[in-house]
Amino acid sequence: MSLRNVRYGYEIVEEIGAMLPAPFLVTTMAEPWAVVARRLGRGPDHMIEVTSMDEYVVSELERSIPSAEAVLGVGGGAAMDMGKYVHWKRGVPLYLIPTIASVDAAVTSSIAVRIEDKVRYIGTAEPIVVGVDFPVIRGAPANLNRAGVGDILSIHTALWDWKRSSVRGKDLYSEETAAAASAMLRRMEEKVADLRDVTETGVRLLFDLYNEENDLCERWGNSRPEEGSEHFFAYNMEYLTGQHFVHGELVCLGVYVLSYIQDNDPEWVHSFINAVGVRYRLHELNIPTEAFRNTLLTLRDYVEKEGLFCSVINETDFDERLVESVLADLDIL
Secondary structure, eight states: OOOOOEEEESSHHHHHHHHOOSSEEEEEOHHHHHHHHHHHSSOOSEEEEOOOOBHHHHHHHHHHSOOOSEEEEEESHHHHHHHHHHHHHHOOOEEEEESOOSOSGGGOSSEEEEETTEEEEEOOOOOSEEEEEHHHHHTSOHHHHHGGGHHHHHHHHHHHHHHHHHHTTSSOOOHHHHHHHHHHHHHHHTTHHHHHHTOHHHHHHHHHHHHHHHHHHHHHTSSTTTOSHHHHHHHHHHHHHOOOOOHHHHHHHHHHHHHHHHTSOHHHHHHHHHHHTOOOSTTTTTOOHHHHHHHHHTHHHHHHHHTOOOOGGGGOOOOHHHHHHHHHHSSOO
16 A cells, blocks of 8 residues: 655645535544644534544444535644544545644554553544644644654664564564664654654654655554564553553653663664653653552553564563662653
8 A cells, every 4th residue: 555645734724624525523632632623624514522532432423423425634643643534434535634643543544442441442444634734733732743753762672672573583574664663763753853843844853754654654554563572562551541541651761671671772762762852751651650560560460461463572481570670760750
């Protein structure tokens, strides 16, 4: 599948407003919609305010809304995924206007829903255009945009897991694919100041990398080049606590912790996320120390029960001594 049609600029909202056929519906939340609505030039015929991506809620909501000639997703990951879901179910054209750069949902084909409090990926979606409007993105809270590095930084731990799994005879491995993914890390590292300051260059880089990363994974056939133990940590944290975190922030914490367990240059990870200004410490994410401890202690059981990719988690004994070492050695409190 080809790269998504991502369009950058300063009047992208207006351009998409002029493109939308009538009638159209919007999937969004109150705050991002307030930012975009005044510039779109026209109102939707129906609006879905996304409050949950639980699969049963999403499916019932989709069945209840009227017919439309197009769907427009406006906001963060949940709004993107709800728009993609309607598009997938109805086959109507999809337009996306992300308002933050904290997650790669705008350029992924799959749709993230929750089934029994666990993230599952279903369906397929192909937008007409993903509109990255610089004033919209840069007007969002800086911490949400900085968090966007998480879905690229995950390559650091995911490649280690993938390589180790291949050595163990559990996975096919591609040096070419791994090298392409690793090059994305280097490109991101070169633009730390732009990512921290949420410059136009930084925003464009993030969406370019999201797009390229997802294209790379689709050509390989799965998310192995960018998803590993760091994401599994995040999934288990959300499953145990029932909380929904800023995805990129939680993934950055996961990369830091799991790179330590891998003995895979956690100092570099620590330096990078601090240089960008990502929030990752437990108190910043409102994670009680006991919840963090339980997430690690149950992590191997969770991964094996869910049948997730083989990773460092499958060969690590997550006991109290290891957890105390993580808490003592890493800057996460």
